[in-house]
Amino acid sequence: MGEELVEKLVKKNEYIEGCPGCKADQYKQIQRGLPIKQVFIVWIIVLSTALTISSLFPFLYFMIRDFHIAKREEDIGYYAGFIGSSYMFGRALTSVFWGAVSDRYGRKPVIIIGCATVVVFNTLFGFSVNFWMAITTRFLLGCFNGLLGPIKAYACETVREEHQSLGLSAVSTAWGTGLIIGPALGGFLAQPAEKYPGIFTQDSLFARFPYLLPCLIISLFAAVVTVACFWIPETLHTHKSEKIASQDSYDGLECGGKEETEGQKSNSKENLLKNWPLMSSIIVYCVFSLHDMAYTEIFSLWAESPRRLGGLSYTTQDVGTVLAISGFGLLVFQSSIYPVVEKITGPIRLSRILGIISIPLLTSYHYIAMLSGITLSIVLNCASLIKNVFSISIVTGLFILQNRAVDQDQRGAANGIAMTLMSLFKAVGPAGGGMLFSWGQKRQHANFLPGDQMVFLILNVIEAIAVVLTFKPFLVERRNN
DSSP states (O other): OHHHHHHHHHHHOOOOTTOHHHHHHHHHHHOOSOOHHHHHHHHHHHHHHHHHHHTTHHHHHHHHHHHTOOSSGGGHHHHHHHHHHHHHHHHHHHHHHHHHHHHHHOHHHHHHHHHHHIIIIIHHHHTOOSHHHHHHHHHHHHHHOOOHHHHHHHHHHTSOGGGHHHHHHHHHHHHHHHHHHHHHHHHHHSSHHHHOTTTSOTTSHHHHSTTHHHHHHHHHHHHHHHHHGGGSOOOOOOSOOSOOOOSOSSSOOTTSOOOOOGGGTTGGGSOGGGOHHHHHHHHHHHHHHHHHHHHHHHHHHHHHSOGGGTSOOOOHHHHHHHHHHHHHHHHHIIIIIHHHHHHHHOHHHHHHHHHHHHHHHHHTHHHHTTOOHHHHHHHHHHHHHHHHHHHHHHHHHHHHHHHHSSOHHHHHHHHHHHHHHHHHHHHHHHHHHHHHHHHHHTTTTOSSSTTHHHHHHHHHHHHHHHHHHTSTTTSOOOOOO
């Protein structure tokens, strides 16, 4: 029986000696059990870059205040939005380029460059002394950190077919965990001379640069990951063949790396913009991303703004605690429950259901602000946890759809397109969210939906549009031949 299996596998694959992609495929053929090592590698790489995305949000309100660029307290959210958007704007300009590089030269070089970029520019952001230095360092960080698209392709190529949802779940889980733990680090470690005077004196480096410590900790972590990435395997095929086993050689690959048929001899010539299963999933992904980034920006600003302006008067440490709890719950859900639920419902139906439930959940935030004490803490933590679990689960499902829609030789470029469009939407998210929040604070006594009620209504409208787009005929899946 074993010999027959080996013979079948050899027949169905063409392995070329010296090709790293073929070597990775051969390793997958003999692999049994859960790919813990591969999933962990993907998770730790994505985490190192995801931590930088939103680690600034808990202290951004106070950073803008210290820059003395906002004339009124209500204007702080306006300027905060531009710093939050600069990273995504930079990434939007270069995502296709990095996707093309990963398809030509391999996933590994792009991953190493992306991690090294975090070390340099995230540290420089911590040394920012004015508004324009902060924007510039965040923009350059986005320009040179192009690994998110290629790492999704890598997650598909490094595991067997039956574990594809686990591989892509690792990407979205690490991404979501970074978006939660990042702010937790920012909340606990920003302004250390004020919070921990027994450790950091008033004449220390961290008193002069009060937002350096969280950036430095994340950069040191990224430095370790950068060095470790030199030993990860490459998965891109370096030869041209009409039959490339980009996934398992078992019958059909849902990850988008299927064997080419005679009618598909040159998928590299296929116009990705005419691939509707791909483009429709990217568009839906972008709308959900716009909502998620605006929500992330608004949540911290809302929690830290004073009660008289409809906020919670939280400190950076309070926000960090809430987001740390959300991050832990998210990690547990995505690593254990999500793959099972996704197999039962499918990615589209699951994204649709969670998107619908998110609308009344977000509406409740206005009423949560009326609570106080331990009741406020419990309810807010539960709401934040559920909202973040829903958001990352939706994104995971759309990751799966995108990677099923293309073959391996186009997966890097396809993810590059997805990252470009998504980054544009995510660049609009913080800027739009900051302006929306600032506008909402200025209309606390309006007759129609005053203050944060209007803010959360607009977020819900965006979520509702995304949910509508998950229905046919707009969103379609690629059918296996």
